[in-house]
Every structure is written in C-alpha cells, then in structure tokens.
Amino acid sequence: MNQQMQKKPDWGLSYGELVWREFFKSRLNAACLIFIVFLFAVAVLAPFLANDKPFVIRIDGRLHFPIFANLSASDYSVFLAAIVGLTQLRLIRRNRRKIEPSIRSDVLWRQVTISIAVILIGTVSAFIFVPRRLDATDYKSMIVSGKASGAIFAPVPYGYGRTDLKSREQPPNREHWLGTDDVGSDVLCRLIHGSRISLSVGFVAVGISSVIGIIIGAILGYFGGGVDFAGMRIVEIMMAVPTFFLIITIVAFFPRSLLNIMIIIGITSWTEDARFIRAEFFRLRRQDFVRAAVSLGLPLRSILFRHMLPNGIAPVLVNATFGIAGAIFIESALSFLGFGVAPPTPSWGQMLSLGVSTTGRFLWWLTLFPGLAIFFTVLTYNLVGEGLRDAIDPRLRKAE
Amino acid sequence: MTTYIVRRLLLMIPTLLGITIMVFAISRIAPGDPVSLSMGPGGQLDAARAADVRKARMALYGLDKPVPVQYAKWLGRVVRLDFGDSIKHHRPVINIIKERLPITLTLNIIAFVLIYAISLPLGVLAAVKHKKLFDRASSVVLFMLWSLPSMWVGQMLIGYFCGPTFKSWFPPAGLSSNYAEQLAFFPWLTDRLWHLVLPVFCLTYSGFAYLTKQVRAGMLDNLRADYVRTARAKGLSNWVVVFRHAFRNSVIPVITIVATLLPAMLGGSVIIESIFSVPGMGLLAFEAVTTRDYNVVMAVATIGGVLNLIGLLLGDIAYAVVDPRISFESAE
Amino acid sequence: MNSRSGLVTFLVFLLLTAMIVLQILSMVQSDRLYERLNRLLDIQKGGVATKSAEEKKETSSLPGEEYPGDEGDWLIWSLGAEPATLMGITTLSSMYTRYIVSGNIFESLLEYDPDSLTLRLLLAESYNVAPDGLEISFRIRSDAHFSDGHPVTADDIIFTYQTIVNPGVDAASLANYYKDVDKVVKISEREVKFLMKRIYFKSLELTGGMEILPEHIYKFSNPEEFNKRISGPVGSGPYIFEKWDVGREIVLRRNENYWGHKPKIKKLVYRIITNDTAAIQSLRAGQIDFMRPLPDQYAELSKNEEFTRGIRCLSYWHPAVGYFWIGWNQDRPFFKDRRVRLAMTYLVDREMIRKHLLRNPEAKVPTGTFYIYGRQGDPNIQPWPYDPQKAKQLLDEAGWVDHDGDGIRDKDGVPFKFSYMISSGVSLHEQIAKLVKDEAAKVGIEVNLDPYEWSIFSQRLLDRQFDAVNLAWGGAVEEDPYQIWHSSQIGNRGSNYVGFKNAEADALIEEARRTLDENKRNELYHRFHRILHEEQPYTFVYTRPEQRFLDKRFENAIVHKLGVNTLEWYVPRDRQKYK
Numbered sequence A: 001m002n003q004q005m006q007k008k009p010d011w012g013l014s015y016g017e018l019v020w021r022e023f024f025k026s027r028l029n030a031a032c033l034i035f036i037v038f039l040f041a042v043a044v045l046a047p048f049l050a051n052d053k054p055f056v057i058r059i060d061g062r063l064h065f066p067i068f069a070n071l072s073a074s075d076y077s078v079f080l081a082a083i084v085g086l087t088q089l090r091l092i093r094r095n096r097r098k099i100e101p102s103i104r105s106d107v108l109w110r111q112v113t114i115s116i117a118v119i120l121i122g123t124v125s126a127f128i129f130v131p132r133r134l135d136a137t138d139y140k141s142m143i144v145s146g147k148a149s150g151a152i153f154a155p156v157p158y159g160y161g162r163t164d165l166k167s168r169e170q171p172p173n174r175e176h177w178l179g180t181d182d183v184g185s186d187v188l189c190r191l192i193h194g195s196r197i198s199l200s201v202g203f204v205a206v207g208i209s210s211v212i213g214i215i216i217g218a219i220l221g222y223f224g225g226g227v228d229f230a231g232m233r234i235v236e237i238m239m240a241v242p243t244f245f246l247i248i249t250i251v252a253f254f255p256r257s258l259l260n261i262m263i264i265i266g267i268t269s270w271t272e273d274a275r276f277i278r279a280e281f282f283r284l285r286r287q288d289f290v291r292a293a294v295s296l297g298l299p300l301r302s303i304l305f306r307h308m309l310p311n312g313i314a315p316v317l318v319n320a321t322f323g324i325a326g327a328i329f330i331e332s333a334l335s336f337l338g339f340g341v342a343p344p345t346p347s348w349g350q351m352l353s354l355g356v357s358t359t360g361r362f363l364w365w366l367t368l369f370p371g372l373a374i375f376f377t378v379l380t381y382n383l384v385g386e387g388l389r390d391a392i393d394p395r396l397r398k399a400e
Numbered sequence B: 001m002t003t004y005i006v007r008r009l010l011l012m013i014p015t016l017l018g019i020t021i022m023v024f025a026i027s028r029i030a031p032g033d034p035v036s037l038s039m040g041p042g043g044q045l046d047a048a049r050a051a052d053v054r055k056a057r058m059a060l061y062g063l064d065k066p067v068p069v070q071y072a073k074w075l076g077r078v079v080r081l082d083f084g085d086s087i088k089h090h091r092p093v094i095n096i097i098k099e100r101l102p103i104t105l106t107l108n109i110i111a112f113v114l115i116y117a118i119s120l121p122l123g124v125l126a127a128v129k130h131k132k133l134f135d136r137a138s139s140v141v142l143f144m145l146w147s148l149p150s151m152w153v154g155q156m157l158i159g160y161f162c163g164p165t166f167k168s169w170f171p172p173a174g175l176s177s178n179y180a181e182q183l184a185f186f187p188w189l190t191d192r193l194w195h196l197v198l199p200v201f202c203l204t205y206s207g208f209a210y211l212t213k214q215v216r217a218g219m220l221d222n223l224r225a226d227y228v229r230t231a232r233a234k235g236l237s238n239w240v241v242v243f244r245h246a247f248r249n250s251v252i253p254v255i256t257i258v259a260t261l262l263p264a265m266l267g268g269s270v271i272i273e274s275i276f277s278v279p280g281m282g283l284l285a286f287e288a289v290t291t292r293d294y295n296v297v298m299a300v301a302t303i304g305g306v307l308n309l310i311g312l313l314l315g316d317i318a319y320a321v322v323d324p325r326i327s328f329e330s331a332e
Numbered sequence C: 001m002n003s004r005s006g007l008v009t010f011l012v013f014l015l016l017t018a019m020i021v022l023q024i025l026s027m028v029q030s031d032r033l034y035e036r037l038n039r040l041l042d043i044q045k046g047g048v049a050t051k052s053a054e055e056k057k058e059t060s061s062l063p064g065e066e067y068p069g070d071e072g073d074w075l076i077w078s079l080g081a082e083p084a085t086l087m088g089i090t091t092l093s094s095m096y097t098r099y100i101v102s103g104n105i106f107e108s109l110l111e112y113d114p115d116s117l118t119l120r121l122l123l124a125e126s127y128n129v130a131p132d133g134l135e136i137s138f139r140i141r142s143d144a145h146f147s148d149g150h151p152v153t154a155d156d157i158i159f160t161y162q163t164i165v166n167p168g169v170d171a172a173s174l175a176n177y178y179k180d181v182d183k184v185v186k187i188s189e190r191e192v193k194f195l196m197k198r199i200y201f202k203s204l205e206l207t208g209g210m211e212i213l214p215e216h217i218y219k220f221s222n223p224e225e226f227n228k229r230i231s232g233p234v235g236s237g238p239y240i241f242e243k244w245d246v247g248r249e250i251v252l253r254r255n256e257n258y259w260g261h262k263p264k265i266k267k268l269v270y271r272i273i274t275n276d277t278a279a280i281q282s283l284r285a286g287q288i289d290f291m292r293p294l295p296d297q298y299a300e301l302s303k304n305e306e307f308t309r310g311i312r313c314l315s316y317w318h319p320a321v322g323y324f325w326i327g328w329n330q331d332r333p334f335f336k337d338r339r340v341r342l343a344m345t346y347l348v349d350r351e352m353i354r355k356h357l358l359r360n361p362e363a364k365v366p367t368g369t370f371y372i373y374g375r376q377g378d379p380n381i382q383p384w385p386y387d388p389q390k391a392k393q394l395l396d397e398a399g400w401v402d403h404d405g406d407g408i409r410d411k412d413g414v415p416f417k418f419s420y421m422i423s424s425g426v427s428l429h430e431q432i433a434k435l436v437k438d439e440a441a442k443v444g445i446e447v448n449l450d451p452y453e454w455s456i457f458s459q460r461l462l463d464r465q466f467d468a469v470n471l472a473w474g475g476a477v478e479e480d481p482y483q484i485w486h487s488s489q490i491g492n493r494g495s496n497y498v499g500f501k502n503a504e505a506d507a508l509i510e511e512a513r514r515t516l517d518e519n520k521r522n523e524l525y526h527r528f529h530r531i532l533h534e535e536q537p538y539t540f541v542y543t544r545p546e547q548r549f550l551d552k553r554f555e556n557a558i559v560h561k562l563g564v565n566t567l568e569w570y571v572p573r574d575r576q577k578y579k
Helices: A004-008 A015-024 A027-044 A071-099 A101-129 A139-145 A187-223 A224-239 A245-251 A258-268 A272-287 A288-295 A300-312 A314-337 A348-353 A364-399 B001-030 B032-036 B045-060 B068-078 B094-129 B132-145 B150-161 B178-182 B186-224 B227-234 B238-276 B283-290 B292-320 C003-047 C095-101 C154-165 C172-177 C203-208 C223-228 C276-284 C295-301 C303-309 C338-347 C350-357 C388-397 C427-442 C455-461 C503-514 C518-535
Strands: A056-059 A063-065 A148-151 C075-080 C110-112 C119-121 C124-129 C135-140 C182-186 C191-196 C238-244 C250-252 C267-272 C310-318 C325-327 C415-422 C447-450 C468-473 C540-542 C544-549
Touching: A004 C238, A015 A027, A015 A364, A015 C310, A027 A187, A027 A364, A056 A139, A056 A364, A071 A101, A101 A300, A139 A148, A139 C003, A139 C124, A148 C310, A187 A224, A187 A272, A187 A300, A187 A348, A187 A364, A187 C203, A224 A272, A224 B001, A224 B292, A245 A258, A245 A314, A245 B001, A245 B283, A245 B292, A258 A314, A272 A300, A272 A314, A288 A300, A300 A314, A314 A348, A314 B132, A314 B150, A314 B238, A348 A364, A348 B150, A364 B132, B001 B292, B032 B045, B032 C250, B068 B292, B094 B132, B094 B186, B094 B238, B094 B283, B094 B292, B094 C003, B132 B186, B150 B186, B150 B238, B150 B283, B150 C276, B186 B238, B227 B238, B227 C110, B238 B283, B238 B292, B238 C003, B292 C075, C075 C095, C075 C276, C095 C267, C119 C203, C124 C203, C135 C154, C135 C267, C154 C172, C154 C191, C172 C267, C172 C350, C303 C310, C325 C338, C325 C427, C338 C388, C338 C427, C338 C447, C338 C518, C338 C540, C350 C427, C350 C540, C415 C427, C427 C447, C427 C468, C447 C455, C503 C518
Parallel strands: C075 C267, C415 C447, C415 C468
Antiparallel strands: A056 A063, A056 A148, C110 C119, C124 C135, C135 C191, C182 C191, C238 C250, C250 C267, C310 C544, C325 C468, C325 C540
C-alpha cells in the first residue's frame, strides 16, 4: 500500500501545464518572466534596498532599528501580498502532485479566493492599525559627528523624498549612481520605489477592470437577447467616450492619491474584457456541458463562474498582461502631464517629465533611466502576453 | 443592408445621449467652475462686491440653474447644432472646433495612412518568412517600438533634432513658420509638412506593432489553410498565392481595426500635441477640461462620440460586406 | 472565396482616403484665400484714415522726443499663453492682454515717466488736482485722435468710465477701483472733471490711467454686445490691430496716422508658444525675437557664449515684479499662533532657494509686501534667517511637542499634519513645496502636498480651503495694501486669503489711503511693514528682477526704472529681417 502511495500518480498533463510547457519553449519568454520576477522582488524589498535610515545603529550604547521601526502600512501589505503569493504558487505545485485533475480546479478557485481575501483583509487592517510614523533624523550626519556608531545602511542610502538642493540635477557620479533630480533626490532610489507605484497600478487597475469586464461580459453573453441589447449600448457608451479625458476629469474630482488613480484607470478600461468574455460565453452557451449544468439545476453563479468561466478565461488572461502594460503607460502619461500622484511620491512618468529641462538642456539621466524602466517593464509584459497568447492558441485549435 | 444601417444609426441616438449625460454629469460634479477661474487671484476683487459679481456671472452663463435643467437646455441647443459659446474664448464653440479639428484629423490621417502603408507589406513579409530571422527580428523590434512611451520619444526628438544641441533639422513647435503667410501655396504646404514630420512620426511608430501583428497573424492562418495548399499544389507561383489569395482574406480583420484605431489616436494625440505645441483637438479638449470650459468639453465629447460610433459602424459594415460568411445579424 | 471583393474594398478604401486628403487640402486653401480677403477688408476698415485732417506734427509740443533710428522690421514676441481677450478693461484680460494692448493700442490721459516714476502727460495736455483731493480735472490735447481720425474728446472719457462701472459689463474687478468716483462731468469738448467721494491717494493714478475707448466705435445698447467684443480693438495708440490668428499669433501694425511720435518698428507679432522649451528653441532658431524666460533658462543660457552672441540677456528691477509667498491659513489650529508661523519661516531656507533653485544671484529675500526698491517699505528690516533650531524652540514654546512618540508633534490631541496646496504644473512651486516638506519633516511636522489644477486651485483659494498655500503677487509703482491685508477682505472671496486680522494694521492702512502727502504716507507704511514682519502671515520667499531675452539686432533697448519700452526700439537698416 505504502509503495503505491509513494509512486507519483500519472494523471497526464492538465491544460495549465500544457500552456506552461509551451510558454517556456521559447527562451525569450523565460527571460521576460525572470525579469518580471526580478521587478517584483525589487518592488517588494524597496524599503530595504533604498532607504536613508540604517538597518541598525548604535546610539548612546543602545541598538536601534530605524528601518524596521518605520515600516509603513503599505510596506506591510506588500510583504503580506508577496508571502501569500509565494504560498499560493507552492500550493499550485502541490496540487499538481497530490490532487486529481477533476477536482483540481475547484480546489484552485477556493485557494485563490482565500488568498485574495487574506490579502484584502490584511491590507485593510494594516492601514487601520499600523501607526503613521515620521522619522527624518539625519543618521548619516550622526555617524559623521560621532554621536552614533556601528550603522549598517541600505545599498542605496537615500530616501526618495529627501531633498538636497546643493546637489540638484547632477549627472551620475560616485555618490549618486544614477544622478539626482530637480530637488536633489537620488534617482536610483526613486527608480526603485517607483517600481512599486508602477507595478501596483498595473495590477490593481487590471484587476478591477478584469473583474468588472468579466461580470458584465458573462451576464451579457449568457443571457443574450434583450439583456445583451441593452448591455451592449452601455458598453458602446464606455467605448465611445474618450477615456483619457474621462480620467483627467475624474482625477480632478477625487483627491490625488494612488488608490484613486488605480480605481479610475480600472473603471475606464473594462470594455475589452467584457467583449472577449461575451464572445466566449456566446460560444460556450451552446456547448453540451453547459446545457447539462443548466438541466441539472445548478445555481447561475456556479454555472457562470465555476463551469463556463475557466474555459473562457484565456483571452482575458492574455489581455490582462497587455492591460498591465497599458495601465503603466497611462499612469506615466498622467504623471507626465501633472495629473498623477502627488509629489514627492516617486513615479517613473513624473521623473521622465523632468528629463528635458526648460532650457532644452538634456538631463539625459532623468530621461534615460526612467524611460528604460518603463520601456523594459512594458516590453516584458507585452512579450509575456504575446507568448501566452501563442502558447494558448495552438491548444485551442487542436482542441476543436 | 439599408435596414441594418438605419437600425444602427437609430441606435446611435440613445448611445450618444448616454455619452453626453455621463460627460455632463462628471464635468458638473467635478469641483471648480469657469467663473471662479476668472475671479481668481489676479481678479483682485473687493470682498463686498465679489459675491454679487459671482452671482451675476453665474447667471450670465446659465450656471445657477439645477444640473438637469442645464442639461435639457444644452440638449435643446445641440439639436439645432448650436454648441454655445466657449466661456474662455468667448466665441462660438463651433468656430473653435472648425479651426482645430482639421489639424488633428490631418495629423491622424497621415499617420494612419503611413501605418497601413508600412504594416501591410511588413506583416505579409513576416508571415511569409515565418520563423526565420526576419520574422523574429522584426517582431522584437516592433514590440520595442510599441513599448516606447511617446512622451519620451517626443522629448528626445525635440531635444536632439530641433535645436542647436545636436542637429537642427526640424522646427521645434507649431504648425507653420513665421513667414509662412507670405508664401505661395506649394512652398507653404512644404513648410507645413516640414512642421508635421515629427508629430506624425510619434503618432505612427506605436501603431505599427499592433497592426503588423494582426496582419501577420491573419496571414499565418491563411497560409496554413487547405486552399492555399491546393493552390500551391496546382503550381501557382508563390507571389500569386500570397497576394491574390491569402492576402485578401487576411485583410478582413485588419479593416475592422480601422474602426478602433481612429478614436484611440484622437485621444493619444493629446501628449503629442502638447509637446509639439500643435493647436489641435487634443490640446483643445485638455485645456477645456482644465479650465472647466463646459461648452467646449461637451462639444468635444459629442463630436468625438459621433466620430467613434460612425467608425464602429463603418467597421462593422465593412466587415460584413467584405466577408460574405457573415450576415448582418451576427456582425453585432 | 470571392477574391475580387477583397481587392475592390481595398482600392475603395485607398480612394476614400485620397479623397479625404484632397478635400482637406482644398478646404485649407480656400480658408487661406478667405483670410487674405478678410485682411484686406480689415485694412480698409480700421487702418488708413479716411478723414484725416491736416495734422501738423509739431514735434516740439508732442510728448517726449522723436524716436531714433531706422524705420522698419518686425518685433516678434513669444507669449506663454493666449490672452482670452484683447479688451484690457474686462475681467478676462490677463497680463498677456496688457502686454499687447496697453500703450500700443490703448492710451490713457497720463502715464508714468519711466525714469522718475512720476505721472506725466500723454493724452492730456494738462491736469489739475484740487487741494482737497476731491476734484480732478483733465484737458485733452487738441491733436490727439484715434487711429481712424476721430479726435479724442471728453465724451470718450465719460463713455469709458461709464462702461467700466456699468454692472452689466464684465469689468467688475476694474470697476472696483473706481468706486470712490462720484461722477464724471463734461466741462467742454476737451475737458472733464472727476468728482471723488472721498480722498484716496491713488485717485489721480486711477483716473489718469484709464485707457480711453472711442465711443463712436464701442457704444452699445446692451452691455452683452460690449462683452462679446474681445477682438479688433481700436484705440488712439501707435499701433493698430491687424489680425488674431487664434491659437497661433496676434499681429499689430504701426498706426501710420498716429498723432504722436511714431515708433520705428513696423509690426508687432505675438506668437503663442505654450511650451517653454519650444519657446527657447524658437528664439535660438531666429523665429522669435523677444521672450520672457524661466529662471532656469535665464541662469543657464546667460552664461552660454554661443547663445549670448546673438541674444541680449536683460535683467532689471521693476515695481511690478512682486514676490513669491507661502501663506499660512490663520483659521487652522496650527497657524493661529504667531510663534508657529515664525517657526515655519525659520524652516524655509530662502538663501538655498535663491542660490540653487532660482540660480539668480540678483534675486532677493523680501521682508514684506512692498517693492523692495521702492519707498513704501522700511529698508532697515532684515529677513529672518534659516534656523531650524530656533524653529524647534518656538514650536516647543507654542505647545507643539511629540507627546506620543510617533515622531510627529502634537497639541491637544491634534497631530501637526497639514496639507500644502500648490498649483500643479509649475515646477518651481513644486520644488519649493518639496523642500518645505523635507525641512518640516526634520522637526517633526508632517506636510502633505496637494497639487490642484488651476481652476480648482483658484476656487479653493477663494473659499479659503487650505492649510498652507503658495502663490505670487505682482506689484505696482505705488501699492495700496488694503486689498490683501485689510480684515474686511477676509472671506466672501476677498483677497485676504490667509485671514490676517490686526487692528493696528487696519488702522494704518485706512489712514494711509486718506493721506495725500507721500512722505507722511510712507511713514505709516513703514509701521505697517514692521507689523507684517513680526506677525509673518506669509513667509515671503523671494523677489527677483524681470528677465528677458532679446535678439541683438534691436537697438535702443534702454532699461529704465520701469523696465523696457518697445516703442523706442529700432533695427538698423542693414540688419532688418522682415519687410
């Protein structure tokens, strides 16, 4: 008995695994995925990579841990999200080995729902309970003047909001590896913290737009007829309104914050997803397994989301990656025009706007590095999306 | 076919109403109004009079009535094609738009034509040389072009090619040089085109990738189809097979993209227009939103909406006309 | 598979595109023809005098001397924004409007002598102020006439005044200044008398400085007619309006029929270039001649040899330069206490700003609201230095101490966290704000920057919905601080945004308004200046000279105390660029 249990059960390859393998056949796709993982690592670990406070410092004989003491609510929620994400990935691997395919997708949905719930609850509690601390002590001068000793600083020992007018607009040098911006803040530090802004905008905005798009598309696609007719008018309205101006107008209504911008981008870009899901559901509606589910009397929620959706989600996933790239673009455009996050929050788009000074003097380090950052991020997401689409496509065609 | 078109045109009306209501509501709910703008710092008004002046001014522009009433009045005027006066410019909105729209349209149409002129052959070539170096290299290059932020490219172009820093090949701003008015038609046209080169370039490069991908994907689909194999087996030359047979069929989805590309361009040109100081619709709408010039905002939204919907309709019609497999019912 | 339909559709498509392009081109061509036609009509209407009498230009009796130099050439300005109107008296007018029309198209009875800063005659041949200050009379020159030949008469002055104060006319802010006028009386064809309700030291300046509108052109039965006339201004000045190419440029050409000394420059062209970088590029490419650079641009380019070879860098002080300030809203709990406001001033390192952000060694730190080189301010008052230690001390004294150990000072349970409102899009303001945030963080104050676009910024400013705000005021040759500092101007959209309320200051301001003797008045203002310095309702950040870039081919661009006067410029014949 034990020996049988230990033998790895042979269930064949699932849909997800097939796509996974096809995706990794290309080395370019693999490289892009690695880059994205690297970006995530930078975004999660930002306060440890670039911070003007040291990890540990000895003042008057006592040890202080300034970085840890001053972690903010958003830092904690990002850590939580990262941990939950990693756990979820491990669980997926475990599912593949331990759970049989027929119930695997149910289990997966349950796990994903729990993960998202944990992240949401954790984020909200973090913002409620973690106190806001302000610590602008100049630890570096304390070391220099001898009041403190034994300090270990982060690799980039600058804070993104700290100003230093004497060193403003300096090209890359030994103190500031990528130069400084218009008030003397270190560019590398702002680039690192800016990755958080860009990635979070991408994910949250796309998350929101996907959810809205899926729900609306599912309802329209499943019911068809009059519901579809009315619904498509609404979709057409959203599509016909120039989104950029809508965004600018709405941004003026709410106070400037990252969350508002994410939500606004999300609620203006759901139309593509809705159309995809609607088209998929049209097609799936006529298939046997759906008819069977209906005749079994399963609840609507279950039919739509447990049975039909997993089969139609492929184009949405592909669109999501392009959507992330698009959201990052929109956010940089907004910041570039002056409508983005409030200063001094680091945003790649805002840094880009400083690149050509008003004299026409080309501050190349303020153009090149943020530009490259946006460029590579968007590029890798687009390539991953393309790779995903290629990986999925032949599968679909072979299935038909 | 006519019944279909008529039905779609009639359907446009509720959609347009929906758009205008939404834009109207948002612009009114958003804080700030044009009267405060003109009474702002610099207005230097005595406090005692300020309240009266503000009331009088609001009444002057009809802004003191409740929002639904304002909307009804606006709608009544629009039906007669009267978009009102711009609060900022004190001129009829129609005139302003008549000046600005051709500029944006010129910019976008030239970019459009260029995109198509380049993408179609490029996509076909990439499909024909599938998986070879040309295909893969062009694919990567196109993706890179697609991922370049336009404001970055615009600024770098101005910095490098419009001034004494590097090269002075192009003019830095505007649509015509100072002395342009004194030129005859063709030199004037050349001057105008010279000013348009960089903005058009910025609008064009990002459109390549998407369209080329579509053309390539469509061509690949068709090149693998049975009828192509038959044609080849019959002994037809490669070029005949590609152009007379595969190409025409893969053009179908490309045509429908026309409908979605144009509105995207009208919105995307805001950044280009602001960087290059081109007085087009994008800049007009942007300024109108920031100065709460309600009449202009509504006019732009309405006209933009109409153009978008017509574009969508044309796309659907073209799709149905070109592909006889599709009946008008399923084209929706 | 119908292979022909694809090709046909494609060809149809190409044809459609080509047709659209050709249609647009032909529309543009016909537009240009139309424009040319309109211009010809304009020339006929407003330019050449049809009933010009024999004006003997008695050079000895005309104001000033004839301008030197050769005739010809154009002066091309760059404007950072398009003016909303060319009628200087309506509220839509901005400084851009004034650049274009004041002195060029419209003239007033008196003007400021650019060197002595006193009022001198322009359209007026003589004036008289009664000893009690309540009657001011003017006599118009016999040879003064508008660009179409009609003489300037008392009726025009009365018409101008009545238009300004007409409640239906969109001139409320200007009318505000004339509320002390009781009525204007016509004494003869060329004489008027202003009767004032009470003494006000600026009455002569206001009545003499009114820009005269020709009644026969602007008369209206309904004020709306007047409000709508934003273009085609007609006046008595040395230039005539030629055209307004919306979004692109405004062109004035010389009034060949001008009653006074004609300027040498034949055309003034105002090009609208909103992008600052593009403006500099245009200047360097020779497409514009005159512009107002940003401080960064001036600082960098004035040291650039290649640049200064062809461009002259002007930097001059001028009473209207004004100053930049940070305002602390005294209705908020944080800024009620004078010590806190003073602490905030101690935190703003104005020397650093001057040296590194403005990069202008000539900029100065002001101590009050008056022109730094004028006579109204007390020259002995020195600005508070940058001293964070003192700031901490003052904050402790005022009761703002970190009681709960979170690094942020608090008092009575209220943490010292405030929002600092800035107008988005102006990088200098943003930079200063970021600096303030950083410095405040170092002493335990949390500042959140709130950028708002201008329309919302204005509204919030007027409604006083801010904790701290930064803004700049322009100045005047002689300022009356009533508008900004009197306690009656708090709220109701008055200009006392921060809520400064000081009984002694109020009394000083009111008394100064009634004092006609300049020395006595300035004594009062010195005392007022000291109060401002002690109370710090604003942190006065910087004041700096006007900076301009001018193409070197223009000669006689003398810098007076009131700045430069384009009317006296000329270009030597061999260097003229435009016909």
